[in-house]
Amino acid sequence: MxxxxxxxxxxxxxxxxxxxxxxxxxxxxLESAVPLFRFNYKKWKHAGPNLFLTLTTILVxxxxxxxxxxxxxxxxxxxxxxxxxxxxPLWAFMIxxxxxxxxxxxxxxxxxxxxxxxMWMFHLVHHSDQNIDTTSANRHHPGESVFRFVFTTLAVxxxxxxxxxxxxxxxxxxxxxQFNHSNVNMPKWLDDALMWVICTPNMHRVHHHYRQPYSDSxxxxxxxxxxxxxxxxxxxxxxxxxYGVDTHMAxxxxxxxxxxxxxxxxxxxxxxxxxxxxxx
Numbered sequence: 001m002x003x004x005x006x007x008x009x010x011x012x013x014x015x016x017x018x019x020x021x022x023x024x025x026x027x028x029x030l031e032s033a034v035p036l037f038r039f040n041y042k043k044w045k046h047a048g049p050n051l052f053l054t055l056t057t058i059l060v061x062x063x064x065x066x067x068x069x070x071x072x073x074x075x076x077x078x079x080x081x082x083x084x085x086x087x088x089p090l091w092a093f094m095i096x097x098x099x100x101x102x103x104x105x106x107x108x109x110x111x112x113x114x115x116x117x118x119m120w121m122f123h124l125v126h127h128s129d130q131n132i133d134t135t136s137a138n139r140h141h142p143g144e145s146v147f148r149f150v151f152t153t154l155a156v157x158x159x160x161x162x163x164x165x166x167x168x169x170x171x172x173x174x175x176x177x178q179f180n181h182s183n184v185n186m187p188k189w190l191d192d193a194l195m196w197v198i199c200t201p202n203m204h205r206v207h208h209h210y211r212q213p214y215s216d217s218x219x220x221x222x223x224x225x226x227x228x229x230x231x232x233x234x235x236x237x238x239x240x241x242x243y244g245v246d247t248h249m250a251x252x253x254x255x256x257x258x259x260x261x262x263x264x265x266x267x268x269x270x271x272x273x274x275x276x277x278x279x280x
Contacts, residue, residue, distance in 0.1 A: 001090055001091060001094075004168075005090075005094075005164050006164075008164040008165075008167045008168045008171070009162075009163065009164040009167075011167050011171075016167075016170075016171070019171055019174060019175065020054075020058075020174055023134075023174060023175045023178040023179075024134055024135065024178060027134035027178050027179060027182040027184065028133075028134055028135070030182065030184050031133055031134060031182045031183040031184045034184060034185045035183045035184070035185060036183050036184065036185040036201070036205075036238060036239070037183055039131045039133075039183070041131050043133075045255075046131050046133070046135070046255070047135040048257070049139070049255065049256075049257040049260060050129070050135040050136055050138070050139040051135060052257055053125070053138065053139045053140055053141070053142075053260070054135075054137075054138040054139070056140075056142045056145065057138050057140050057142070057145045059142075060142055060145040060146055060149060061145065061149060064146075064149050067149075067153055068149070068152065068153055068156065068163075068166065069163060071153050071156050071157055072156050072161060072162060072163040072166055073163070075156065075157060075159075075160045075161070075162075076160070076162050076163075079160070080157075080160055081156075081157065081158060081159050081160015081161065082096075082100065082158065082159050082160060083096055083097050083100075083159055083160050083161070084160035085160070094165065094168075097159055097160075097161050097165045097169075098165065098168065098169050098172070098222075099223065100155065100158075100159045101152075101155050101156075101159060101161060101165065101166070101169040102169065102173070102220075102221055102222045102223050102226070103155075103223075103226055104151060104154060104155035104158060104159070105148070105151050105152040105154075105155040105169070106148075106151075106173065106220070106221035106222065107219050107220055107221065107226045107227075107230075108151065109147060109148055109150075109151035110123075110219040110221070111219050111230075111232070113144070113147065114215075114216055114219070118264075119144075119147060121263065121264040121265075122141045122143040122144040122147065122264045123140075123141075123144050124245055124248065124263055124264070125139065125140065125141040125144070125260050125261075125263055125264070126139050126140055126141075126144065127208060127215065127244070127245045128244060128245055128248050128260065128263070129208070129243065129244070130210075130243045130244040130249070131243065132181055132183065132205065132208050132243050133181065133182060133183040134178045134179075134181055134182040134183070135181075136181045136208075137174075137177040137178045137180075137181040138174075138177065141260070141261065141263070141264060142261075143264060152166075152170075172222055173221060173222060176198060176199065176221065176222045177221060179200075179201065180198075180199045180200055180201050180203065180204035181201070181204065182201055183201075184201055186200065186201060186202065188202075191203075195224055196224065196225075197223065197224060197225070198222060198223060198224055199218070199220040199221060199222065199223070199224045200224070201238075202235075202238050203218050203220070203224055203227075203233075203235065204218055204220070205238050205241055205243075206218050206234050206235065206236055206238070206241065207219065208241070208243045208244075209236075209241045209242060209243070210242045210243060210244040210245060210246050210249065211246045213234070214234060214236065214241075215245070216232070217232050217233065217234035218232065218233060218234055219232055247269040248263070248269070
């Protein structure tokens with residue numbers, strides 16, 4: 001346990017980069033070998049805008065990292081935050097901290113982005129992808145990257161998370177996000193077993209169906225049980241899914257980088273209303 005904490009306390013930037021690139025490469029190869037959907041698209045061309053937006057996410061987080069570090073140093077120095085106030089063994093301190101980081105820093109902000117219209121316009125860039133694969137994981141508008149950074153910082157403040165815990169959470173988040181966006185055809189028995197704890201591809205893909213109520217479900221990032229606890233869990237046959245957003249199905253809006261960057265500022269379009277009979 002101590003060696004794990006020591007590693008994440010001083011994790012080199014090169015290792016964090018290797019985890020990001022290594023994860024993308026692994027899931028890219030895996031989904032190419034055993035895909036769920038055989039998309040009629042040029043995989044490298046599709047990856048271009050997604051990888052660019054991944055880089056902008058990295059730049060936003062890097063530019064604001066000093067805020068995260070200062071906040072973490074302050075809560076540790078002043079023993080502030082939920083896990084700082086509890087007398088916990090180290091293993092419980094770590095587990096509870098990671099769980100709450102995921103709840104506040106991922107689930108809650110994701111749910112809010114779907115409920116607040118102006119925030120949804122930024123998050124819509126992520127949902128506009130009509131060919132979900134592992135490169136879609138960090139397809140976030142720079143504005144959304146700021147929202148998520150703010151909630152990660154808020155989580156550190158509320159929880160009292162030391163910096164090693166933040167790095168551990170971010171590492172898990174990167175890998176799990178790449179995994180649950182991957183176009184991998186997993187054995188159902190394996191996906192069903194994993195889904196009780198973590199967000200799997202079969203669970204998260206439902207969130208990327210092109211219309212409500214499916215897109216307003218399965219908000220989880222690392223852990224799947226938040227959706228079960230808060231009543232936002234939905235499961236459907238993945239082979240019947242259609243990706244995208246019903247208000248933005250033109251290819252120019254899903255493939256063109258400049259159009260993606262402008263989407264939040266082009267005005268809100270209400271989603272099309274569907275009858276109960278039209279459910280999957």
